[in-house]
Amino acid sequence: MNNNIGFIGLGKMGLPMAKNLLKNGFTVFGSDVDETAINEFKGSGGKTGMINEWIHSVHSIILMLPSSTIVNQVVDDIIELYHPAAHHGSNHLLVIDMSSSYPSETRKNGKKLKNRNIDFVDAPVSGGVKKAISASLSVMVGGRFEDYQNCKRLLDCVAEKIFYIGDLGNGHLLKVMNNYLSAGHLLMASEAIHLLADFNVDPKTAIEVINQSSGRSGSTDYKFPSFILNEEYNSGFSLRLMEKDVMMANQVFKEYDAATTLPQSVFHRFNEASAILEKEADHTEIFKFVAAYLTKKGAFK
Structure with a gap:
């Protein structure tokens, strides 16, 4: 053989x-x-x-x-x-x-x-x-x-x-949709946790509650405890690659004339973050970027 x-x-x-x-x-x-x-x-x-x-x-x-x-x-x-x-x-x-x-x-x-x-x-x-x-x-x-x-x-x-x-192509199509969901979940969770923090809800407690509730996702279950709440931001997957993945998803939706604007909105945020954060930034650092636009109290660090 x-x-x-x-x-x-x-x-x-x-x-x-x-x-x-x-x-x-x-x-x-x-x-x-x-x-x-x-x-x-x-x-x-x-x-x-x-x-x-x-x-x-x-x-x-x-x-x-x-x-x-x-x-x-x-x-x-x-x-x-x-x-x-x-x-x-x-x-x-x-x-x-x-x-x-x-x-x-x-x-x-x-x-x-x-x-x-x-x-x-x-x-x-x-x-x-x-x-x-x-x-x-x-x-x-x-x-x-x-x-x-x-x-x-x-x-x-x-x-x-x-x-x-x-x-042929269906594997890549499913991967694109998976990456789109992953990025969307992370972005939404980041916005939610920042908003909760502005109301003095402890982020760690918020993640624990969400992970026992219907809002749970791979981001809240794994990425927040492992890379975000500890401020290590070291998942090993770059923000630029995540931006590329979301751009691909947005393009696929456009190719099929899908009646949705959500892919464009998610891509817009990751595109902005990629332009502002360091070139080698981890994709979990989108959490830091969210603070720059979400609330009046938010401050980009």
Whole structure:
């Protein structure tokens, strides 16, 4: 059985995911523009090299990249470099896009890859850096069911929960909606807690009550106790990436002419915060930004 995998994108999420594949006995060829990440990957037993040096030796290539634009560029590179006749193995090459990509772009990439006899699934993840390290991510897979079955062995090495969502692009669509909800919940909870604090309601007490009530969310249950109330703001997921996610959701709603203004409002606030806060600000620091506009007593620190 061919245990060779290509992994393109060794960032905060990609590197621990690639390491978990190595721990499970796969031979992983890693690629990234960051030499520090490459060196850490090599130190964990990973192999490196130009894509053209290993593309015909792997059965699958995982993409874990920061934007659809970069994914599109890499897909074009794969199409240019890959020659089916030179591929080692009986099955087609399978590309697995685990990035947070635009669903419409995913479908376009699927058509381009199909024309070159390259199989393709979208398999974005949720759970953050800590769950990437512990291999307990959730994965949403879109594409042919046969391709889903072919990549499940890999996904089991990085994820605790794997969901088959249906057609190609549906994984990315669900991920976009999940990220939109996550951002919206965090923004609304931040506004609510600031308002309550102005009425002398202790934020910790407010979060405890909300978490025993119908207003509970992932933000109140996990992000506030872990990163916000202690003022550490160190979830490992940046504000700029959250802004990008909300921008994607807003665009998806626009593409479908959805009769709603809420996605635009959520994006507007994250866009403002990204422009004002430090470049490397954590996404949980939206809580600090909310104080700048919510009430007359609020003061941005």
